[in-house]
Amino acid sequence: MRENTDDYRSLFLTGVPMMDVRAPIEFAKGAFPEVVNQPLMDDEERRKVGTCYKEHGQAAAIALGHKLVNGELKEARVAAWKAFVEANPNGYLYCFRGGLRSQLVQQWLAEAGVQYPRIIGGYKAMRRFLIDSLEETVRDCPLRLVAGLTGTGKTEIIAALDNSLDLEGHAHHRGSSFGRHATPQPGQIDFENRLAIEALKVRAQGASVLVLEDEGRMVGSRTVPLELFRAMQDAPLVWLDDTLENRVTRILEDYVIDMRAEFAEQHAHAEDPELAFQAFSQYLQGSLLRIRKRLGGERFQELDELMRQALDSQQRSGNVQAHRGWIEGLLRDYYDPMYAYQREAKEERVVFAGDKEAVIGYLSETGRQ
Template identity: 35%
Template sequence: MTLQLIEVDEALKLRDQGALMVDVRSPSEFAQETIPGAINIPLLNDEERARVGTCYKQKGRMEARLLGLQFVSPRIPAMVSQLLCQKHTDRTPAVVFCWRGGLRSEAAATLFALAGISVRRLRGGHKAFRDYVRDFLDRGEWGRLLVLRGLTGVGKTALLKRLVQKGVPILDLEGIACHRGSAFGGLNQPPQPTQKYFEALLWDRLRNIPPGSWAVSEGESRNIGKLLLPERLYASLQEETSLWIKASVDFRVRTILREYAPLLEEKEALTAPIQSLRRRLGGDAVDQLLQLVKEEHWEELVRRLIVDYYDPLYRHTLPERRIEVEVEPEDEGMQRLRLALDRVLAEKVSEPAR
C-alpha cells in the first residue's frame, strides 16, 4: 500500500480546510508540544514506548517491532473508532504524524487506510513542523503590532477584550502564555504551555496577521512567566509608537479588585507571590502585606502593592515614543483609544523587525 507523504505547507493548508491532524506519538510527547488543534491517538503509550526502545537496544530492530506489534494489535479497533468519532468530514483526509515521520506514523496511517479512512503522512513529522515554526518566527514577516502599555491596573487586558467586541484584531500574548506577566500573573490561570508549544501557538495567531495588516497587543517584557517571547516578536513590540494607558490609582485599585475577585477567597494562593517580594520590599513590608491578607483588607493590600511595588518597578518602562490615553471614564476612554489607534496607523508603516 502506498501512503501519500505531504510537506508541511500542504499539511497546514489541509488543516485550514478542516483536516484533522492526528499525532500518534506517546501521551507525554503530545503533552509537551504538538501542532495546534491536533488530537492524540498514540500508537504506543509512554511505558510501551520505553520498553520498545529498550528492546531495540538490547535485541535489535526485529524484536522491537514484534514487541510493538504485540502492544498495538489489541488497540487497533479502538484507534480506528477514535479517529472516526473525531473526523467530522470526508472532504479532507486525516494528516498523521509522529516525531520524524518514521515508523510510528507509517504504521498508524496504514492501519487507518486499511479501515477505509483517507489519510496523508506528514513528511518529517512534528520536527518538520517545529522547523517551520522557528523559521516563521525568525523571519518576522507579520503585520504591525500596535502596543498598549501602562502601569499595573490601568485595564489593558479589559481594553483588549473590548476591542475584540468591536471587531478590532488583537494579539493576546498573556492569554496564549496563560500568565499575566507579574509576580501574581500565574494565579487563577491554567498551567503554562511549554516554550515550544507556546511558539506554535504564537505562529498560529501571527500567521493571521500578515504583512500589510495590523493587530493590537499588550506590551510585555521578554519573559511572560516561565516563557520567553521570540526575539523578532519582541523587537516588533518595541518598534511602534506605544499607546500609554493612564488612570488614577483609585481606578487601578478597582480594576485589580474586579479582575482578581475570585482569588480573594483563596488567601493561601496569595501567600507565595507576596513572600517572593521580600528581597525587593524587605521583610517588614512583606509581613504587613501578609497581615492585610489575613485581615482581608483587600483594597489596602492592592493599593500598597501598586504604590510600593508595581509603580517603582515599572515606571522606568515609560516609552519615549508614546501617545498618552486617559481611560477614565471608561466609555470616553475607549473613544480616546480608538482615536489614538487611528493616529498610530497613520504613521509610516514600520519595517519588519531585524
C-alpha cells in the first residue's frame, strides 16, 4: 500500500485525484478543484453523530455512526469508494482533519480488499497550506498589473502569459456590471483555493514576477484575498491600448455572442425555446439597469432603447450588429470617463503602455528577469 501523505505541495502541483469523504454540506462550503465528494455520512447522519458527540462523547458518537451507516447503505458507499479507487489508483482520500472519518473509510475499504492512502491533516491542513502559500507568493514575487479601458482585451493578455493569475477566471465573473455569467460564481473559499493553486503552479514553473489584471477588491461577489489586494495597490501598471472599434467588437463577442450561447446551453432542455433568449435579454437589460443612476436618466433611456431595438433585431433575424450602438455609447459615456479618471489617479504607477503585442512582449521579458 502507498503511504499516507502530508506532502500538500506535491498533491496540488501534480493534480493527484482526491476523494473527499466529508458530508455534502461541508463540501459545498469549500473544496478543491476536480475533487470528488463521496461522503461517509450524509448531512443528516453527520448532524446526528455530531449531536451525540457533544452530549455523550466520542465512543457513543462512533457507535451511532456505525448504526446509521450499516447494511445495504454501507455496502453502497463502499462500492462508490471502490469505484473511485479503481478509476484513480494513484489518488488519496481525506476528511476534514484526516482523523476518524478518513481512517474509517480506509478500514472499510481494507475489509473489502482495497488498500488506499489518506491525506494526513485532511481538508483543514490543505486549506491552511494554500492560504499560507498564497501569502508567501505575494511576499516573495513582485506584481505587474494589466490595466486599460474596457474592451481592450486585458483578459487575453492574462491568458497569453505563463506567469499570470486569472482573477476573473477563478471568480467566474468579468468584474463589471455586465460581468456575470449564466452560471453562478464559485463560493468564496473555492475561489481562494483555485487562485492559490494557480499561484503555486506558476511559482513552481520559475516565475519571478506575477501578472494580474488591475481589479478592485470585489470581482462580482467574490473578494480578492486581503494580502494580495494590498500588494496590488502599489504594483506597477502596464496600460493596454486598443481602438474603439476593436473594443466594441470584443464587447460584442463577450457580452452578446458568448453570453447568448451560455444561456442557450443552460436552457438546452427547456420545453420553451424562447426561455434562453428571455434569460439573455434579462441579463443585458438588468446589467444596464444596475448603472442607471450613474448614467443619468436621459442617457440610460437612450441606451436602453438602443439595447431593446438590438435585442428585437437579434431575435427576429439573428443579426447581432445592432448591439454595437449601445455598446459604443456605454463605452464613451460611462466606462471611458471612469477609466480615464482612474488612469489619471494612477499615472505615476504606469511603467509601460502599448497595444496587445507590445504589452505581451514587455511582460514576457519582465517575467524572465
